[in-house]
C-alpha cells in the first residue's frame with residue numbers, strides 16, 4: 001500500500017456522461033446496483049488509473065499484466081450502489097486482492113446511507129463518509145501508512161495498527177503465498193549478490209573492508225535505484241533499505257550497506 005495522488009480536477013469525462021447518469025438513476029430507483037454492463041469499467045477509466053497507480057495493485061503493489069487489471073470499488077458497489085461511478089471510489093487492483101476483498105467493508109461507526117446525492121456530486125464523498133463511518137480498510141489514495149507497515153525477515157507484512165492489520169490479513173490477504181514468494185525472491189536476490197561479493201574478498205581486517213567497500217557501490221546503487229514509486233513492491237524495497245538489520249546477519253555487511261545506502265539514497 002503506497003500513497004498515491006489522484007487528480008480531482010481531471011475526472012474522466014466518461015464517468016460524467018449521460019449513459020452513466022441514466023444507470024446511476026436506475027440504481028437509485030431500484031435501491032441497489034443493477035448495472036449488468038458494469039459501465040464503470042471503461043478503457044479510459046482504466047488508463048487513468050494505471051497512470052496513477054503505475055500499473056500496480058493499490059493493495060499488494062504487484063505489477064499488473066493487462067489481463068489482471070481490475071477496477072476496484074473501495075466501498076463495494078453492491079452496498080454503496082450510488083458510488084459505482086464515483087472517481088473517488090474507483091481504485092486499481094489485482095484480481096486476487098479484488099476477489100478476496102469482495103463486498104467486505106468493516107466500519108467502526110454506522111454506515112453512510114444514500115442521502116439524495118446528485119449524479120454530479122458523487123466524485124468526492126469519500127472523506128465525509130470516512131468521518132461518518134470510520135472504515136477499517138486503508139485507502140491508499142487518502143492516507144500514507146508506510147510508517148505502520150512492518151516486514152519480517154521472511155517478507156511477511158505485519159502491523160500494530162488494527163486498521164492496517166485488517167487490510168493486510170482480512171481484507172486483501174497480503175501474506176498469500178504468491179506474494180510472499182515474490183517478496184522473498186526480491187530480498188534473496190539482493191542478499192545473494194551482496195553476500196557472494198562480500199565473501200569473495202579477503203575480510204581479515206578493517207582495512208580490507210574499507211578498501212573493498214567501493215566495489216559494493218554498483219550493487220547497492222542498483223538496488224536503491226529501484227526504490228521508486230514505479231517499482232513493484234516499492235513499499236517493501238523502501239522498508240529494506242531503511243531496515244537492513246532485519247534482513248542481514250553479518251555485522252560488517254550491515255555496516256557497509258548502511259554507509260552506502262545513506263550516501264546513495266540521498267544522492
Ligand SMILES: [Zn+2]
Nearest residue numbers: 057060094097
Ligand atoms: Zn493485489
